[in-house]
Amino acid sequence: MQVTTVGLDLAKNIFQVHGVTETGEVAFNRPLRRAQVLAFFERLSPYLIGIEACASSHHWARELSQLGHTVRLMPPMYVKPYVKRGKSDAVDAEAICEAVTRPTMRFVEIKSEEQQALLSLHRARDFIVRQRTQLINMVRSLAAEFGITIARGVARAIEFARSIIDGKQPELPDLAQDVARHRS
Template structure:
């Protein structure tokens, strides 16, 4: 932190913003509440300072605005701020905790995302929501039909093969209004398929325009969804010191517990972004189960480790490779495995 800059902790919200800072010359403690309309005006008339905010909804937008005004913004993970909250939880105490956390050298800041990166993440979130809605509607339809003795196999493909025959058989037993409603629910599921495919096509179009996504899409197990999500979620690759740190950010490293100098490794930490970790693990599983030539390292790992351990290890390697290609602007190369002399 630059010692010459004053530090301001901000607890942001939809309408009201709470500010906390201590004057560097007089030591006076200031608590200021600002409306949304007056927020940027306050910092436009203020000398450059270090601003700490929690990385939450709207924080990246305000971080870009404040950076354009000449201030330095540090976005902090919520879990790193919580230990500094003292007393009852309110806006003033939260702002003071953010002010304290922003000055801690061990608290790592979150990279500020660009509008383009947030836009692609918006597509991913909308697609993920549609997939959840589709699954819920499909399971609800199967559950309703099972009440009348029509049990269908799991999966959309299995339901698509039998749904028309099932509804035809039930048409003689149930009122027409119920059959019509069931047909409408199935049509709604089919429409969701079209909407999901449309979003996926737009994601692929964005991949064709981004060089970083194209580079990491060459990695086995990384497809359009994984490539675009990784670049957007990563933000600035330079915010991570190494690929290992990015893999830890994705929650693909073991949890540690220990005392007295003894460290015990547990399962993966599952920290960071769940969506990115899920995509990487699914991609790694596809390489292990479907790839014709998964590679010598992967084959040897699969022979000496359980399948799930091997999948997570490969996902960890994919995350480190993604960071290396983005941070150093390199292209993927299938390096030969070193052999003993």
């Protein structure tokens, strides 16, 4: 029984692999611990592996590609229509295996470590900008509770926050200033 296609459902600790033959017969559908994954695929001859694109999928795609397998990543929303029954890892692996063989399936390019590092930089920056915006909005709303209006712009909010830290905001009650200074 020659396996041609495998669906790999990634998880934190237990991965599910579903393999089928050229005729579509199920060769295996079993769980693997994270530490067993590479050893399992090293023993097998190269074939097509489908994986849903997720947090660790690019890492596993690179690892499995180095073993000679052809790895295709797919957006989860494109795999979902192939789920035949209730949600489980085994059912998901089967759906991934089915979806990867479809001629009209769209695939995600496997990213290199350098590309992922650059993307993590962008995500971190985006996160910091969102946090800064939330903090500025919180300071603005705190001030508004006491009738103080802060002009728009990061510089104005920082200027107002500095005036609180320096104790130059007599209109703001001491307790509210402590909140802005993040004291309890």
